[in-house]
Amino acid sequence: MKKATVGASGLVFHEPLIFERSVKDRQGYSLPVCDVPDVRPEDVIPQAYIRDEVTGFPEVSEVEVVRHFTHLSQWNYGIDSGLFPLGSCTMKYNPRVNEEVAALPGFARLHPHTPQELAQGAIRLMYELEQALCEISGFDRVSLQPAAGAHGELTGMMLIRAYLTSQGNPRRKVLIPDSAHGTNPASCTLCGYDTVPVASGPDGCADPKAIAEVMDEQVAAIMITNPNTLGLFERNIAEIAEIVHAKGGLVYGDGANLNALLGKARPGDMGIDVMHFNLHKTFSTPHGGGGPGSGPVALKARLIPFMPVPTPEYKDGEYYLETDHPHSIGKIRSFFGNFGVMVRAYAYILSMGPAGLKQIAETAVLNANYIMAQLRDVYHLPYQALCKHECVFSDKLQNPDGVTTMDIAKRLMDYGFHPPTVYFPLIVHGALMIEPTETESKQTLDTFIDAMREIAREAKEDPEILKTAPHRAKMRRLDETTAARKPILRYETSEEK
Ligand SMILES: *Cc1c(COP(=O)(O)O)cnc(C)c1O
Numbered sequence: 227m228k229k230a231t232v233g234a235s236g237l238v239f240h241e242p243l244i245f246e247r248s249v250k251d252r253q254g255y256s257l258p259v260c261d262v263p264d265v266r267p268e269d270v271i272p273q274a275y276i277r278d279e280v281t282g283f284p285e286v287s288e289v290e291v292v293r294h295f296t297h298l299s300q301w302n303y304g305i306d307s308g309l310f311p312l313g314s315c316t317m318k319y320n321p322r323v324n325e326e327v328a329a330l331p332g333f334a335r336l337h338p339h340t341p342q343e344l345a346q347g348a349i350r351l352m353y354e355l356e357q358a359l360c361e362i363s364g365f366d367r368v369s370l371q372p373a374a375g376a377h378g379e380l381t382g383m384m385l386i387r388a389y390l391t392s393q394g395n396p397r398r399k400v401l402i403p404d405s406a407h408g409t410n411p412a413s414c415t416l417c418g419y420d421t422v423p424v425a426s427g428p429d430g431c432a433d434p435k436a437i438a439e440v441m442d443e444q445v446a447a448i449m450i451t452n453p454n455t456l457g458l459f460e461r462n463i464a465e466i467a468e469i470v471h472a473k474g475g476l477v478y479g480d481g482a483n484l485n486a487l488l489g490k491a492r493p494g495d496m497g498i499d500v501m502h503f504n505l506h507k508t509f510s511t512p513h514g515g516g517g518p519g520s521g522p523v524a525l526k527a528r529l530i531p532f533m534p535v536p537t538p539e540y541k542d543g544e545y546y547l548e549t550d551h552p553h554s555i556g557k558i559r560s561f562f563g564n565f566g567v568m569v570r571a572y573a574y575i576l577s578m579g580p581a582g583l584k585q586i587a588e589t590a591v592l593n594a595n596y597i598m599a600q601l602r603d604v605y606h607l608p609y610q611a612l613c614k615h616e617c618v619f620s621d622k623l624q625n626p627d628g629v630t631t632m633d634i635a636k637r638l639m640d641y642g643f644h645p646p647t648v649y650f651p652l653i654v655h656g657a658l659m660i661e662p663t664e665t666e667s668k669q670t671l672d673t674f675i676d677a678m679r680e681i682a683r684e685a686k687e688d689p690e691i692l693k694t695a696p697h698r699a700k701m702r703r704l705d706e707t708t709a710a711r712k713p714i715l716r717y718e719t720s721e722e723k
Pocket residue numbers: 314315374375376377407409451480482483504519521
């Protein structure tokens with residue numbers, strides 16, 4: 227194995243606050259001499275608001291402003307910097323053309339109160355995106371309104387509750403396999419349900435027998451993630467759906483990680499009644515920095531009367547927004563949801579086409595299995611099976627030498643990579659959850675694999691270098707406990723310190 231090249235190099239600048247760069251009377255602009263009469267402030271501004279001196283603004287030159295923000299941006303690590311193998315997050319490269327389409331003034335500057343006859347293009351886009359998502363997932367309708375995956379989960383649980391209430395009993399409990407995403411129990415609780423955890427089988431998949439044992443007439447639904455958080459396809463999903471349906475319950479599918487299924491399999495064909503997408507994961511919107519997301523919720527025919535309003539519709543050559551749904555759960559988001567994210571998803575789906583979507587799934591699965599195959603002799607693989615979009619290792623091999631998953635993750639930064647997801651899912655001790663996505667080349671994956679193998683060697687021969695990592699990052703090992711217990715939420719100037 228050739229030695230991994232350390233990827234992080236170059237200069238890391240120290241950068242003070244822009245206020246600390248300030249020098250009195252320095253200017254970042256020059257304006258021509260004023261050729262109209264001066265207006266006296268007291269003629270236009272009420273006396274009470276007039277100040278003699280305005281202070282506290284940074285006084286810097288143009289080049290200082292540019293360098294300041296460029297330096298700050300260089301401390302960051304994003305998908306444009308390199309591989310971002312954060313499991314369950316699908317940090318794939320976002321083609322620039324989707325950004326350009328979303329920025330077209332006709333979309334970006336359209337006021338949400340524009341009369342419908344003047345907003346035909348935008349309503350048509352929502353209408354057609356819904357159709358495309360229905361076809362991809364195998365459901366009858368999709369509400370585009372939820373603003374994130376967890377918001378889609380809540381909306382889906384509200385739909386289930388509304389449906390069961392219309393049948394005479396909302397029921398009390400929701401079953402959740404122990405490999406579920408953390409947002410699942412949170413959404414159930416927010417919707418007023420008690421969650422009942424169900425243990426996965428020894429193969430890492432939800433166990434139909436265990437589910438049959440706890441399934442009764444008080445269970446409203448099961449919430450199941452497929453592929454699950456171990457990256458495994460829930461191959462008993464149809465049998466599980468039958469068990470739940472037989473007792474009058476519904477099946478909620480967490481479709482946040484749909485990358486592995488695109489064009490290959492449809493959750494709507496597997497007995498799932500309602501599911502959310504994460505447009506910002508699967509359908510190409512940059513995410514993870516707190517920006518807008520979109521978590522559309524897909525549903526089967528019997529849930530349609532309860533859909534959020536408004537819904538985009540088409541009749542007699544015209545697109546319109548329908549609010550007349552008497553049994554609707556109501557509005558769950560202002561206006562129509564995060565429209566810019568929908569534009570990106572629409573552009574992405576059209577530019578990929580059916581064959582392109584299928585190729586995404588094939589390459590995402592191939593990449594994850596390639597990493598799994600290249601690392602399984604040096605990292606412990608707790609579940610021996612082909613994976614889908616991600617693979618999950620444990621810390622079993624490194625742990626006896628006192629090296630933790632956190633040490634491995636921090637050391638990866640020295641090799642120029644963003645660390646994978648760590649300590650999740652909870653059912654794997656010291657989990658390392660790696661999702662390469664389809665947008666990475668074999669060369670990039672090989673460099674990552676080399677780094678991971680090198681770290682495994684260091685764990686045996688030089689564990690100290692791991693325990694004190696990162697050595698090359700802007701910030702060294704942070705004290706996460708103190709950061710959580712005594713947060714400093716405002717920047718302190720050097721003087722204040
Ligand atoms: C990311 C994710 C979610 C939550 O999505 P947000 O947009 O972050 O709210 C839910 N379930 C799974 C499986 C996920 O990976």
